[in-house]
Amino acid sequence: MGKTVLKAGFIGSGFAARFHYNALQHVFSTGVEVTGVYSVAAEEAAQFAAERGIRVYDSMEALIEDSDILHVCTPPVTHEPIVVAVLEKNRNVIVEKPFTGYFGDGSESFSGETFSREEGLKVALDSCRRMLDAEKRSKGRIMYAENWIYAPAVQKEREIIEKTKAQVLWINGEQSHSGSHSLAYGQWKLSGGGSLIGKGCHPLSAAIYFKHVEGRVRNGEPIRPVSVSARTHAMTRMPSFQDAGYLKTHYRDVEDFAIVHVLFEDGTVADLIANELSLGGTNNWIRVNANNHRTLCNMSHNDSMETFTPKDEIYQDVYVVEKTETKAGWSEISPDEGWFLGYQHELDAFYKAADTGCRIESNSKLAADTIATIYSAYLSAERGGQETKVMNL
Numbered sequence: 001m002g003k004t005v006l007k008a009g010f011i012g013s014g015f016a017a018r019f020h021y022n023a024l025q026h027v028f029s030t031g032v033e034v035t036g037v038y039s040v041a042a043e044e045a046a047q048f049a050a051e052r053g054i055r056v057y058d059s060m061e062a063l064i065e066d067s068d069i070l071h072v073c074t075p076p077v078t079h080e081p082i083v084v085a086v087l088e089k090n091r092n093v094i095v096e097k098p099f100t101g102y103f104g105d106g107s108e109s110f111s112g113e114t115f116s117r118e119e120g121l122k123v124a125l126d127s128c129r130r131m132l133d134a135e136k137r138s139k140g141r142i143m144y145a146e147n148w149i150y151a152p153a154v155q156k157e158r159e160i161i162e163k164t165k166a167q168v169l170w171i172n173g174e175q176s177h178s179g180s181h182s183l184a185y186g187q188w189k190l191s192g193g194g195s196l197i198g199k200g201c202h203p204l205s206a207a208i209y210f211k212h213v214e215g216r217v218r219n220g221e222p223i224r225p226v227s228v229s230a231r232t233h234a235m236t237r238m239p240s241f242q243d244a245g246y247l248k249t250h251y252r253d254v255e256d257f258a259i260v261h262v263l264f265e266d267g268t269v270a271d272l273i274a275n276e277l278s279l280g281g282t283n284n285w286i287r288v289n290a291n292n293h294r295t296l297c298n299m300s301h302n303d304s305m306e307t308f309t310p311k312d313e314i315y316q317d318v319y320v321v322e323k324t325e326t327k328a329g330w331s332e333i334s335p336d337e338g339w340f341l342g343y344q345h346e347l348d349a350f351y352k353a354a355d356t357g358c359r360i361e362s363n364s365k366l367a368a369d370t371i372a373t374i375y376s377a378y379l380s381a382e383r384g385g386q387e388t389k390v391m392n393l
């Protein structure tokens with residue numbers, strides 16, 4: 001008997017759509033037929049389609065109609081309406097991070113510096129609820145594209161927690177680098193926040209995931225975050241910041257540093273850091289300190305391969321590692337960055353879940369817990385780091 005062939009539709013034709021399309025080539029649990037792409041940037045979509053020999057759609061509804069599974073690779077502010085539209089048609093939906101958020105009040109004068117964090121939290125939670133409700137009404141399911149969950153190191157740690165029935169006591173983790181290239185990033189109304197949501201969502205989701213897994217093993221219920229204490233800072237916008245030219249500095253009204261302390265309902269904790277202030281390539285790591293083991297998941301950079309070259313230009317055509325400032329000297333070059341970061345495993349798992357109905361590891365519950373924790377953290381930061389409740393959606 002042949003494999004099921006699932007029809008894949010792309011919404012958005014930018015950076016994320018490109019790496020989704022590449023990762024799709026590694027899906028082996030099902031067959032995949034790409035129906036086509038729809039994007040508001042018609043020219044970009046036409047080029048995306050031409051380069052890959054796929055059809056370009058001028059209507060999102062028609063693309064959804066023709067597909068079994070939709071990849072939402074659009075800016076965060078558009079996620080909710082697109083995800084709801086896909087679920088209303090009873091299709092499965094893969095949605096990029098962050099799940100949703102608060103993107104201002106639509107006024108010209110809106111500033112990410114001054115709005116009420118309480119209002120931001122309320123709006124973000126309402127958005128999550130509408131997405132979760134749409135999923136309950138639908139035959140389709142939400143697949144939250146948090147690639148860290150599918151990183152082989154994170155899945156190996158899941159196996160350790162499951163098989164040893166570990167109690168996870170303290171998690172710490174980080175995503176940081178020298179700053180985002182995207183000019184849209186750094187404006188609250190487009191990105192829903194700064195380092196905390198853009199980068200912190202990755203280690204935060206992984207930390208919450210490990211506690212979900214632990215609870216699932218113990219009594220079938222996820223262990224949830226219940227409160228958060230956070231500080232955020234905008235160091236590259238300080239009058240005293242001395243720009244040496246290596247860090248990006250184009251952020252308009254968002255933070256470039258965030259630190260978050262999460263308390264879970266069983267009394268255990270996680271400490272997570274996100275920032276745009278770190279030279280030397282992207283730092284993606286998470287540590288688990290449990291009652292019976294300790295693990296470091298070192299997604300990038302790591303020393304699985306090392307290389308030396310005396311001059312940068314020798315490696316001008318060689319991809320070394322994400323966001324490194326120089327290729328000269330010793331580098332922790334990645335032989336397959338997408339593999340370490342879980343992109344390929346993520347899509348294979350989603351297509352398998354769409355085909356078989358099996359459990360989705362990175363599901364809507366994880367997505368909603370992450371958003372609830374992030375916007376409670378922004379409220380905590382507004383209050384100087386005061387402990388702030390995280391709602392259970």
Ligand SMILES: NC(=O)c1ccc[n+]([C@@H]2O[C@H](COP(=O)([O-])OP(=O)(O)OC[C@H]3O[C@@H](n4cnc5c(N)ncnc54)[C@H](O)[C@@H]3O)[C@@H](O)[C@H]2O)c1
Binds near residue numbers: 012015017039072146
């Ligand atoms: N998991 C990761 O590591 C990772 C990395 C980068 C980006 N992302 C996420 O991917 C998403 C997209 O980011 P990107 O970097 O690809 O942005 P991008 O600007 O490169 O591409 C966005 C695309 O969406 C299209 N678009 C915008 N509004 C639309 C709408 N209403 N309907 C249809 N198309 C629309 C644009 O025309 C463009 O083609 C974001 O949520 C981002 O956070 C995730």
